[in-house]
Amino acid sequence: MLSKEIVLKETEIKNLIKNSQSKRVITDYLSTELAYTSNAIEGNTLTRKETALIISKDITSGSKPLKDYIEAKNHATAFNLVLELSKKKSDIEQDDILRIHRQILKGIDDDFAGRYRNVSVRIAGSQTVFPNSAKVYALMSDLIENIRADNSAAICKAAKAHLNFVSIHPFIDGNGRTARLLLNLILLKNKLLPIIIRPQDRKHYIDVIEEAQTTKNAQNYFKFIFSVHLRSMKFYLRMFK
Ligand SMILES: Nc1ncnc2c1ncn2[C@@H]1O[C@H](COP(=O)(O)OP(=O)(O)OP(=O)(O)O)[C@@H](O)[C@H]1O
Ligand SMILES: [Mg+2]
Structure with a gap:
């Protein structure tokens, strides 16, 4: 069950973004902010400022690995795609996920961009065993069907999809970034x-x-996602106070 505070803030957010101008201000901001934060989680070394400069002005300030700049641009393009996809009335499809992933790994690992893995994966330092690659396609079909059939609150549905996704780990790389974009696509x-x-x-x-x-x-896990959701909503609301 969602807390009263979350329900209340969600209503305020829905009202706020009925104004398309306000929504635009926030999504423009998020284009850089999500590229910076999501890529930093993955190990990208760009600062927020360096991320903003490469995305908005194509300026490679600082002498960081070229890959880091490409990843920043890629994330911004992938987020634009997510914004487009969020306007579609139809349900999320496997192809939407593959398109997002293709954009995330574009120019970094083109052989595997937009393609499910055909090898096994593991995470250093983790106990988790991921499914055999032969099962990935079927598991992703189930994931899509579960998202479609899930009538729980949006944040619960988005959190479940993210956890299931990273537990399938369908790609060789870029799973976390794609999963976080999928979560946000469901919210949008x-x-x-x-x-x-x-x-x-x-x-x-x-x-x-x-x-x-x-x-x-x-x-x-849910407690964590709810707290980040609440913190993010409070932050957007403060932008307009
Ligand atoms: N047991 C686990 N321990 C750590 N991370 C896990 C685990 N299971 C799934 N994950 C997910 O895997 C992601 C890392 O996978 P991968 O390297 O493919 O993604 P990435 O987008 O390249 O990097 P990152 O997810 O770190 O941003 C983590 O962010 C997390 O979301
Ligand atoms: Mg990675």
């Missing part, structure tokens, strides 16, 4: 706004995922 489709998981949240984020996978108890 439900007239809400993306959640911002910050680099400082990384340890907590990984710990609650790992706990949910190893103990099958996802309570702390």
